[in-house]
Amino acid sequence: MSEAGRLLDEGVAIETIDKALVDFGFPVGPITLIDEVGLDIAGKVGQIMFDAFGSRFAPSDALRSVIEAGRFGRKSKKGFYIYDATGKKGSVDSSVYEIFAPGRERTDLPDEDIQWRTVYAMLNEAARCLEDGIIRSPRDGDVGAVFGIGFPPFRGGPFRYMDSIGIDSFLQQLDDLNLRFPGRFEAAPILLQMARSNSRFYP
Numbered sequence: 001m002s003e004a005g006r007l008l009d010e011g012v013a014i015e016t017i018d019k020a021l022v023d024f025g026f027p028v029g030p031i032t033l034i035d036e037v038g039l040d041i042a043g044k045v046g047q048i049m050f051d052a053f054g055s056r057f058a059p060s061d062a063l064r065s066v067i068e069a070g071r072f073g074r075k076s077k078k079g080f081y082i083y084d085a086t087g088k089k090g091s092v093d094s095s096v097y098e099i100f101a102p103g104r105e106r107t108d109l110p111d112e113d114i115q116w117r118t119v120y121a122m123l124n125e126a127a128r129c130l131e132d133g134i135i136r137s138p139r140d141g142d143v144g145a146v147f148g149i150g151f152p153p154f155r156g157g158p159f160r161y162m163d164s165i166g167i168d169s170f171l172q173q174l175d176d177l178n179l180r181f182p183g184r185f186e187a188a189p190i191l192l193q194m195a196r197s198n199s200r201f202y203p
Contacts, residue, residue, distance in 0.1 A: 002046060003118045003184075004030035005060025008100065011107035012114065014080050014092045020114035025152025030118060031080050032089070034063070035073035043067045055183040056121075062100035069099045120174060120185065126158035127188035138201040159201040167194045 007017050008031070018029020034042045042063065049057040066080070073079035074087055082090040097104070126141050135141045142157020155161045162170050171187055178185035194200070 001030045001034060001042065002049070002057055002060070003121045004034075005046070005063045006058075007109070007114060007117065008062035009060055010109075011101060011104055012109050013106040014096075016106075016109065016111075017114055017118075020111040021118060023111055024115045024119060025155060027150045035079040035081055035089070038073050038075050039063065039067045039079060040072045056186070058184075065100040066096060071096065071099075116173065117177065117181075120170075120177060123158045123162055123170070124174060124185065124188055124191070127162070127190050130159075131188055131190040162191075163200045163202055167191060167200065171195050 004017050004021075008014070014031050018031050021029045028036070043059070046057065046059045046063065050059055070076070071078045071080075074083055074089070077083040077085075077087065078093070080092060080096050082093045084090065126135075126145065129135050130138065130141060135144065138157075138159035142151075142159050145151035145157045146153050151157055156164070165173075171191055174185045174187045174191075178187075
C-alpha cells in the first residue's frame with residue numbers, strides 16, 4: 001500500500017494500479033483497500049511505520065493531500081472511488097486527481113512494473129518479519145498472508161513465492177529496484193545469507 005501511494009505520486013492512474021494487483025491475484029487492489037480501510041487510518045499507520053522504519057515507508061504526498069481534503073474513503077462516501085448512498089463502490093472519482101495532481105496527465109506504467117514494486121516490497125518486508133521473529137516460520141507467514149491479507153493463494157504465500165522466483169533472482173530484482181529508488185528496496189539481511197548458503201525457505 002505504501003508503494004502504491006508512491007505510484008500515485010508519480011501520476012499512475014488509480015484504476016491502473018488496482019487492476020495490476022488484481023491481475024496478479026489479490027482480491028482487491030491497494031487503492032480500493034485504502035478506501036475500504038479508511039484513508040485516515042491508512043495515514044496514521046503510514047506515519048507510525050515511517051517513524052519506526054524510515055525512508056522505505058516514507059508517506060505518500062497524494063495520500064496526505066486526499067486525507068487533508070477530508071476524504072476518508074467508503075466511510076465518508078468520498079475517497080478515490082465514487083460511493084452511492086448505500087456505500088456501494090462505483091468508478092474512480094476523477095475529481096480526486098484535482099486534489100493531488102491538478103492538471104497533470106496520467107503516467108503509463110506496465111502492469112509488471114507496478115506488480116514488482118508493490119509485491120517485491122511486501123516480500124522483502126515478509127523476510128524482515130521472519131528475521132526479526134515477528135513470525136515463527138515461513139509457513140506461518142504464508143498462511144497469515146493468504147488468509148489474513150489476501151495474498152494470492154495460487155502463489156503459495158510470500159515465502160513460497162520467493163522460493164519459486166529463486167532467492168538469487170529475487171535479490172537481483174530487489175537490487176535493480178533499489179538502484180532506481182534508493183533505500184526503498186534494500187534487501188533484508190536474511191536474504192543475503194540465504195543467497196550465500198544457496199538455501200530456501202522450504203526444503
